[in-house]
Amino acid sequence: MRFAKKYWTKRRRFTPEYIYWKFRGQDQATLESFLLAEKEGEVIGQFGIIPCHLKVDEKIYDAQWACDLMVDKTARGQGVAYELYEFAHKKASVTLGSDPSPAASKSMLKNGYVLVPGPRKFIFPVKIGEAFKLKKVNSSLLNYCYNPFLFLIRCFPKSGFQKISSKEYLSLIKRDSNEFMYCAYNKAFLNWRFSSFKSYYSGIDCYKKNADNFFSGYMNGQVYYITDFNCSNVRFFFEIIHFIYSKHKASPILRVKFFSNNSKLSGILPFLGFVRFRTLTQIVLYTTNEAILRAVKTKKFYYTLLDSDENI
Structure with a gap:
């Protein structure tokens, strides 16, 4: 103590x-x-x-x-x-x-x-001031102004996502084992990571539109954390953001935070009101296993907030 x-x-x-x-x-x-x-x-x-x-x-x-x-x-x-x-x-x-x-x-x-x-870290600042806070600039005027791209996002449907169980969510998760190494989840992990724990942790909710478009996440304070997601194109990712914003609008929500392992999506989002962090997420790994050490030389790490201990 x-x-x-x-x-x-x-x-x-x-x-x-x-x-x-x-x-x-x-x-x-x-x-x-x-x-x-x-x-x-x-x-x-x-x-x-x-x-x-x-x-x-x-x-x-x-x-x-x-x-x-x-x-x-x-x-x-x-x-x-x-x-x-x-x-x-x-x-x-x-x-x-x-x-x-x-x-x-x-x-x-x-x-x-x-x-x-690892992947790129992003935030979507609902208020412009949230982006400037990353640079230690706190402006009451900017904190009041909405991100203009929010109005574009609101043009996309917000409905269609249904809440599902963590077990069903696990069955939807897709990873490319040729390009990535990644965490594999089992029932014990799901019971721990997705369930709430007293007042310390709210747990994770899972949502699905179809087999190719789904996400999981939770609200902490005024920040929504997308712990993991899959989308077939940028349009469906905008639908995810609109769904999150609409669901938590009364909170109020100030920013959405997530990691993107999709290089195409990572290249587009900075032009659409999202803030991309300058450097890749750094994953460090220790092992004496030769097969894993060989794989490290050719693969990236598919990393999400499901794997992180951030805010828990």
């Missing part, structure tokens, strides 16, 4: 039941996926590893997402992070990380991780 309060600001990080849930602890079992380093009875470091599965060339491997790495300032440069990595790597065939901080990225690459290119 003392270590958490020293380095984290969100109160949920001080709550054992939240930590147990986030790192997918099993009922009545020791939490094996939240690692602590101690010295003389005091916590001097932590490392979280969220269990998952990775699919590479039609084969599924046990894997884990690394997150929340932190070493006490007094213990840095003493090999604490290395010891946490070494202990964690024994627990799964593959350890993954997404957009680590500059310090964490440097540490991970130094300790045997490799880079895999």
